[in-house]
Amino acid sequence: MSLRKSHELHQRRFSRNLGVGLTLAAFIVIIFGLTIVKVSGTGLGLPTEEVQN
Amino acid sequence: MSDASINASTVTTQTRVNEASFGDYFSLLKPRVMSLVVFTALVGLLAAPVPVHPFVGFCAILFIAIGGGASGALNMWWDADIDKVMKRTKGRPIPSGKVEAGEAMALGLALSGLSVIMLGLATNWFAGAFLGFTIFFYVVVYTMWLKRSTPQNIVIGGAAGAFPPVIGWVAATGSMTLEPWLMFALTFMWTPPHFWALALFMRSDYDDAGVPMLTVTHGRRATRWHILVYTALLALLAVGTAFSGIGGPIYLTVAVVMNALFLRGAWQIARRTEDDSEADNYKVERSFFKLSLLYLFLHFGAILAEALLKPYGLGGWS
Known part of the structure; x- marks a missing residue:
C-alpha cells in the first residue's frame, strides 16, 4: 500500500489536533508572559547601588 | 478486498460514529x-x-x-x-x-x-x-x-x-480573613436550596440512579421544608454580609431585594403539595431554580461592584 499524502484519519481528527495545538501554543504564551511579569516584578536586574558603584 | 481492509473499514466506520x-x-x-x-x-x-x-x-x-x-x-x-x-x-x-x-x-x-x-x-x-x-x-x-x-x-x-x-x-x-469566608458561606448555604429545587422537578432521576438525595430518603414534603429553612438561614447570612468589609449600600440593596424574592419562592415551595406541582409541571420549583442562578450572580456582582468602586471613594460604607 502506498503512503497517501493525507490519511482520512488526519482529516477526521483535524479539529481535535488543531484544538490540542492551539492549547499548547496558549500554554507557551502563558508561561512566557508569567516569566516576563515575574522577572520584571521581582527586580532581577542589577540593583541601582551596584550600577552606581 | 482482503480481510484486513474489511476490518479496517469497519473499525473506521465505528470510530467515526463515536469518535470524541x-x-x-x-x-x-x-x-x-x-x-x-x-x-x-x-x-x-x-x-x-x-x-x-x-x-x-x-x-x-x-x-x-x-x-x-x-x-x-x-x-x-x-x-x-x-x-x-x-x-x-x-x-x-x-x-x-x-x-x-x-x-x-x-x-x-x-x-x-x-x-x-x-x-x-x-x-x-x-x-x-x-x-x-x-x-x-x-x-x-x-x-x-x-x-x-x-x-x-x-x-x-x-x-x-x-x-x-x-x-x-x-x-x-x-x-x-473573615471576608473570603463570608463569600464561601454565601455559596455554601445557597447550594442546598438550589439543588433540592432541581431534585424536586427532575423527579425520577436521582431515584433511578440510587443517589440518596433528600427527596428520595426523607420524602418530597421534608425537602420542601428543608429548602425554606436553608433559604431563611441564607437570607440572614446574605444580608449580614452587607455590613462586612466586602459589603456596602449596593450590596445591601441587592441582598434585601433578592433575599425577599428568594424567601417568597421558598415559602411557596414549602406550602405546595405534590398535586399542585404536578398540575403546573413544577412551575414554582423551576422558577425558584432559575432565580437561584440570578441570586448568586447578583450577590457576587454586587461584591465586585463595591470592590471596583472603592478606589473612587464610592464602594463600601466609608
Missing part, C-alpha cells in the same frame, strides 16, 4: 460549572485588598478554572455508571460512548497536577495547596464518599463549589 472531538474532551471539564468557578474566584481576587498584576490575576483565574474543570472530569470518571441512568447526564461524553472513562481520569489527574503547580508558581503556594485541597474535597470527599452515602451529600459537597472565591482571595493576599 476536542469539544467532547472540553465538556468533561463541565464548562457551565466552570463559569461559576471563574466568576466567584474573580470576585474573590478583585475584592481582596491587595492589588494583583492583571496578567498574574488572569493566570490565577485560568488555573483555578482548570482545577475546577479537572475535578469535573474526575467526577465524570467516577460517576459514569450513574450518569448513564440519569436523563440530565446521559448525554455526557462517557455515557454517550465518545470518551473512555480511563481517558477522563487521565485528563482529570493531569489537569489537577498542572493547575495546582501553575497556580502555586503564578501566585503563592498557599493558593496552590488550597486548590489541591478543593479538588480532593470535590472528588474524594463528595463524589467518592458522600454523594452515594448520605442525603446531606449536597450540603457538605457544596463546600467544594464554595471554595473558589477563597482561593481567589488567597491568590491575591497569601492569607485569609
Whole structure:
C-alpha cells in the first residue's frame, strides 16, 4: 500500500489536533508572559547601588 | 478486498460514529460549572485588598478554572455508571460512548497536577495547596464518599463549589480573613436550596440512579421544608454580609431585594403539595431554580461592584 499524502484519519481528527495545538501554543504564551511579569516584578536586574558603584 | 481492509473499514466506520472531538474532551471539564468557578474566584481576587498584576490575576483565574474543570472530569470518571441512568447526564461524553472513562481520569489527574503547580508558581503556594485541597474535597470527599452515602451529600459537597472565591482571595493576599469566608458561606448555604429545587422537578432521576438525595430518603414534603429553612438561614447570612468589609449600600440593596424574592419562592415551595406541582409541571420549583442562578450572580456582582468602586471613594460604607 502506498503512503497517501493525507490519511482520512488526519482529516477526521483535524479539529481535535488543531484544538490540542492551539492549547499548547496558549500554554507557551502563558508561561512566557508569567516569566516576563515575574522577572520584571521581582527586580532581577542589577540593583541601582551596584550600577552606581 | 482482503480481510484486513474489511476490518479496517469497519473499525473506521465505528470510530467515526463515536469518535470524541476536542469539544467532547472540553465538556468533561463541565464548562457551565466552570463559569461559576471563574466568576466567584474573580470576585474573590478583585475584592481582596491587595492589588494583583492583571496578567498574574488572569493566570490565577485560568488555573483555578482548570482545577475546577479537572475535578469535573474526575467526577465524570467516577460517576459514569450513574450518569448513564440519569436523563440530565446521559448525554455526557462517557455515557454517550465518545470518551473512555480511563481517558477522563487521565485528563482529570493531569489537569489537577498542572493547575495546582501553575497556580502555586503564578501566585503563592498557599493558593496552590488550597486548590489541591478543593479538588480532593470535590472528588474524594463528595463524589467518592458522600454523594452515594448520605442525603446531606449536597450540603457538605457544596463546600467544594464554595471554595473558589477563597482561593481567589488567597491568590491575591497569601492569607485569609473573615471576608473570603463570608463569600464561601454565601455559596455554601445557597447550594442546598438550589439543588433540592432541581431534585424536586427532575423527579425520577436521582431515584433511578440510587443517589440518596433528600427527596428520595426523607420524602418530597421534608425537602420542601428543608429548602425554606436553608433559604431563611441564607437570607440572614446574605444580608449580614452587607455590613462586612466586602459589603456596602449596593450590596445591601441587592441582598434585601433578592433575599425577599428568594424567601417568597421558598415559602411557596414549602406550602405546595405534590398535586399542585404536578398540575403546573413544577412551575414554582423551576422558577425558584432559575432565580437561584440570578441570586448568586447578583450577590457576587454586587461584591465586585463595591470592590471596583472603592478606589473612587464610592464602594463600601466609608
